[in-house]
Amino acid sequence: MKLRVLWVGKTQEEWVRCGIDEYAGRIKRYLPLEISEVREEKGTVAEQLRLKEGERLLKALPKATRLVLLDETGEQFTSTGFAAFLGRERDTGTQELAFAIGGSYGFDAAVRKLAYRSISLSKMTFTHQMVRPFLLEQLYRGLTILNNESYHH
Numbered sequence: 001m002k003l004r005v006l007w008v009g010k011t012q013e014e015w016v017r018c019g020i021d022e023y024a025g026r027i028k029r030y031l032p033l034e035i036s037e038v039r040e041e042k043g044t045v046a047e048q049l050r051l052k053e054g055e056r057l058l059k060a061l062p063k064a065t066r067l068v069l070l071d072e073t074g075e076q077f078t079s080t081g082f083a084a085f086l087g088r089e090r091d092t093g094t095q096e097l098a099f100a101i102g103g104s105y106g107f108d109a110a111v112r113k114l115a116y117r118s119i120s121l122s123k124m125t126f127t128h129q130m131v132r133p134f135l136l137e138q139l140y141r142g143l144t145i146l147n148n149e150s151y152h153h
């Protein structure tokens, strides 16, 4: 199974980029990972930004992908539960599992409609930039759990 992480807009802070690079590198020891970045839309009308960014996210998705949205209102997992979810996808023939992080205003209806699941990292709202290393760390943690390694306590 291949993992894909999609997000909207460039990573602005160097310290966020360091976290992304660190955990993306670690994940690649276990599974192929591709990061897809789509252009952030400029403007002030939230619906228009969501619509344009949604079109770009959908265009960046290969056809045979299972799409999981990162959303503060989504389903919550423990890290072991998330590892079990990854393991089920890996072991039941999912070719590619894609995790999408929305732009500053989240996702539009077309993206939500296509999604297979929606997951929350917390009931709190993070910036779309901060969620990048948080998600990658949880993917890495999940893969170490599946491999019975000592990272998770």
Ligand SMILES: C[S@@+](CC[C@H](N)C(=O)[O-])C[C@H]1O[C@@H](n2cnc3c(N)ncnc32)[C@H](O)[C@@H]1O
Pocket: 069, 070, 071, 072, 073, 100, 101, 102, 103, 104, 105, 106, 107, 119, 120, 121, 122, 123, 124, 125, 126, 127, 128, 129, 131
């Ligand atoms: C600033 S948030 C957008 C908040 C907006 N109220 C919404 O309706 O989604 C930007 C993106 O970061 C991600 N995000 C922020 N907090 C999150 C959380 N607690 N769990 C999962 N994803 C989160 C989501 O992908 C979201 O689309």
